[in-house]
Amino acid sequence: MNRLRMIPLDETVVFPGMPATLSVDVGADDRVLLVPKQDQNYARVGVVAEVSERVRLAGRGVGVSLIGLHRASLGSASADQDGVLRVDSEARPDQNPAPALTREHEREYRAVVDEILELRGDDGRIRAFVRSITEAGALADTAGYSPDLSFSQKVQLLETFDVVERLKLAVAFQRERLAELQVRKRIRDDVEDGTQQQQREYFLRRQMDAIRKELGEHDGSIVEEYRNKIAQAGMPDGVRQQAERELDRFERMGESNAEASMIRTYLDWLLAVPWAKRSEDRLDPTHARQVLDEDHEGLEDVKRRITEYLAVRKLRAERGMAETRRSGVILTLIGPPGTGKTSIGESIARATGRQFVRMSLGGIRDEAEIRGHRRTYIGALPGRLVRALRDAGTMNPVIMLDEVDKVGADWRGDPSAALLEVLDPAQNHSFRDHYLDVELDLSQVLFVATANVADTIPGPLFDRMEVIRFDGYTTAEKTAIARGHLWPRQVERNGLRPDEVSTTDAVLRRVVTDYTREAGVRQLERELGTLLRKTATRIASGDHAAPIAVDEAAVRDALGRPKFFQEAAIRTAVPGVATGLAVTGVGGDVLFVEAAAMPGKGGLVLTGQLGDVMKESARIALTYVKSHASELGIDEHALDGREVHVHVPAGAIPKDGPSAGITMVTAIASLLTRRPVRSTIGMTGEVTLQGRVLPIGGLKQKVLAAHAAGLTEVIVPERNQPDLDDVPSEVRDHMLFHIVRSIDQVLALALEPSQLAVAA
Numbered sequence: 001m002n003r004l005r006m007i008p009l010d011e012t013v014v015f016p017g018m019p020a021t022l023s024v025d026v027g028a029d030d031r032v033l034l035v036p037k038q039d040q041n042y043a044r045v046g047v048v049a050e051v052s053e054r055v056r057l058a059g060r061g062v063g064v065s066l067i068g069l070h071r072a073s074l075g076s077a078s079a080d081q082d083g084v085l086r087v088d089s090e091a092r093p094d095q096n097p098a099p100a101l102t103r104e105h106e107r108e109y110r111a112v113v114d115e116i117l118e119l120r121g122d123d124g125r126i127r128a129f130v131r132s133i134t135e136a137g138a139l140a141d142t143a144g145y146s147p148d149l150s151f152s153q154k155v156q157l158l159e160t161f162d163v164v165e166r167l168k169l170a171v172a173f174q175r176e177r178l179a180e181l182q183v184r185k186r187i188r189d190d191v192e193d194g195t196q197q198q199q200r201e202y203f204l205r206r207q208m209d210a211i212r213k214e215l216g217e218h219d220g221s222i223v224e225e226y227r228n229k230i231a232q233a234g235m236p237d238g239v240r241q242q243a244e245r246e247l248d249r250f251e252r253m254g255e256s257n258a259e260a261s262m263i264r265t266y267l268d269w270l271l272a273v274p275w276a277k278r279s280e281d282r283l284d285p286t287h288a289r290q291v292l293d294e295d296h297e298g299l300e301d302v303k304r305r306i307t308e309y310l311a312v313r314k315l316r317a318e319r320g321m322a323e324t325r326r327s328g329v330i331l332t333l334i335g336p337p338g339t340g341k342t343s344i345g346e347s348i349a350r351a352t353g354r355q356f357v358r359m360s361l362g363g364i365r366d367e368a369e370i371r372g373h374r375r376t377y378i379g380a381l382p383g384r385l386v387r388a389l390r391d392a393g394t395m396n397p398v399i400m401l402d403e404v405d406k407v408g409a410d411w412r413g414d415p416s417a418a419l420l421e422v423l424d425p426a427q428n429h430s431f432r433d434h435y436l437d438v439e440l441d442l443s444q445v446l447f448v449a450t451a452n453v454a455d456t457i458p459g460p461l462f463d464r465m466e467v468i469r470f471d472g473y474t475t476a477e478k479t480a481i482a483r484g485h486l487w488p489r490q491v492e493r494n495g496l497r498p499d500e501v502s503t504t505d506a507v508l509r510r511v512v513t514d515y516t517r518e519a520g521v522r523q524l525e526r527e528l529g530t531l532l533r534k535t536a537t538r539i540a541s542g543d544h545a546a547p548i549a550v551d552e553a554a555v556r557d558a559l560g561r562p563k564f565f566q567e568a569a570i571r572t573a574v575p576g577v578a579t580g581l582a583v584t585g586v587g588g589d590v591l592f593v594e595a596a597a598m599p600g601k602g603g604l605v606l607t608g609q610l611g612d613v614m615k616e617s618a619r620i621a622l623t624y625v626k627s628h629a630s631e632l633g634i635d636e637h638a639l640d641g642r643e644v645h646v647h648v649p650a651g652a653i654p655k656d657g658p659s660a661g662i663t664m665v666t667a668i669a670s671l672l673t674r675r676p677v678r679s680t681i682g683m684t685g686e687v688t689l690q691g692r693v694l695p696i697g698g699l700k701q702k703v704l705a706a707h708a709a710g711l712t713e714v715i716v717p718e719r720n721q722p723d724l725d726d727v728p729s730e731v732r733d734h735m736l737f738h739i740v741r742s743i744d745q746v747l748a749l750a751l752e753p754s755q756l757a758v759a760a
């Protein structure tokens, strides 16, 4: 037990082996006990140090150089007669354990420290020093040199006598340090990358300035340029003021500022709007009609209505009535795909001498798509409407709002609300894009909307539309379109000259009937394309010398076997199948309702993805047939122990609506009476429990489909009779229409006489 002078060290730890220079008075002692302390808390372990030298410290009196020798645990302390604090202490030099116990930890410690030194950029001296230390305990103590270890960590090391424990502790502390350094390095690297980028930009800008100077453009030329552009843009006052405000802000900011580039983008967009530009509006209805006729075959009604619409605008313009939206609602073209809606929109633009821009709305769910994002968003841009104006380059283009029926709505807002603001005639016709944040006057824009179906157009929007329906083409119309437009276009597309290929209307008609089944003409154009590609190949390969006359054999050769044939006769050959007519998103279609009976408990099974309304129709149909069994000549017990299955192909396509009602009754009645349905007849109509036949929608499309499918008779509800006027006469003249009021009329017309069934 030694009694040594105690030297308290404020927040400093001196380890054994460590040299230190302290400005303390040690009297005549050559050994002292160094005890770390923080506030009034002393460590429980001190280090015995040997005084190697007494030195004069610059301006701070005397000091001593010492070197730590070994740890010592502290006993009681008291002041001696000179007032010097002395402590009893017990020397605790390191008990180095067998190397096997420490080897692993030592290796790890050295490795970690190596990495730390690597990150710190050590010049090799510290590494050499650490390498020179061979004893495990001393090695752990080298952690005491680390500037990053906290005081309490150092005290913890000091107080750990057990060498293995101490080494583990040192490894843990150094690991922590290493992790920290690594993170710091990563951050530093990132920052460096960023600054390098900034510096790059800065230098580039400087170079640009220099080049500009060289070219004689003085410094403020960007600002000047913008000022000129703004002055010449013909903006409305409010907009011009806004632009100038932003430009001033830009000027004050200096070009290298990050926000400055955002302001420039904004100004560029403001200038991209063609504020003062408009094309000469040509409102001559005769000319318009001429252009529409040039571009499109048929479509009499559509062309007439468009011409009328333009005539009204012309009249208003001539009489000096202000052009507001109030003067006309939005023209909306509704019809199946490929019927020429988009292309007639382009024709309207051509006819009126305006620019044409198509804005596809299909699948838009975000209001910001239309209205833009506020400038506070990073990467904000104006909405589609502003972009459409930019693309048009004039303030009075025809903007086609394509596929308004496919606008969705979700949590990102309702795009149709933004559309409404654009289109509502009752509003003042100013529109505010979130990004530009200025009033845009859209009163000169001619909006034309298109849709495949009317039911999914948002109600408030639909209210403001003037609907023009495209119902699809007859075979003769399609043939004429092919002859006048599709054929010449495809001839040219396939690199052929008009005099090199020819064909007849009969051949074109064959392509229409045997290779396409659609309301529009897209597939027809594709088939003609295939046909002409093959022809072009034959000419190019020297197989055949031009001119080539494309005949039916060539069609068969190029397009293969007919894709469509008149299947009604085959399908309705057995009792229980009736031919219905329907309207889907792609136009009119025929569908075969099938009924079958099987053992069961008298229920009804429905398949084919039927909607609720259609299911109810089926139930009504079955109830009707059951309750009129005797009139229909059905055996009372026909359904005992059996159930009826009604299927509507194609099974994968969902369908709904009440208009298959009479078709279902007919199918079930046919099944139970064993009288097949006449194969030339198609039908459509809703049915009530009392057997009344109610009117349905889309008659024209249904009749066109029936005609295309080779049917010659159609059963039509009495109240739909006026709709027959819409059916093109060339179809009407080839069809026999049966006007009915009740289901017994339907059954009398549709079912084959019973003798046949008996014979069958």
Ligand SMILES: Nc1ncnc2c1ncn2[C@@H]1O[C@H](COP(=O)(O)OP(=O)(O)OP(=O)(O)O)[C@@H](O)[C@H]1O
Pocket (backbone or CB within 6 Å): 295, 296, 297, 298, 299, 335, 336, 337, 338, 339, 340, 341, 342, 343, 344, 450, 451, 452, 481, 485, 520, 521, 522
């Ligand atoms: N009556 C017509 N006369 C001449 N060409 C036509 C006629 N109808 C359609 N076409 C041509 O058919 C092609 C398809 O028409 P378009 O793209 O306008 O169809 P759409 O009705 O807009 O279809 P969707 O609903 O799928 O957008 C166009 O190339 C168009 O020129």
Ligand SMILES: [Mg+2]
Pocket (backbone or CB within 6 Å): 341, 342, 343, 402, 450
């Ligand atoms: Mg279209």
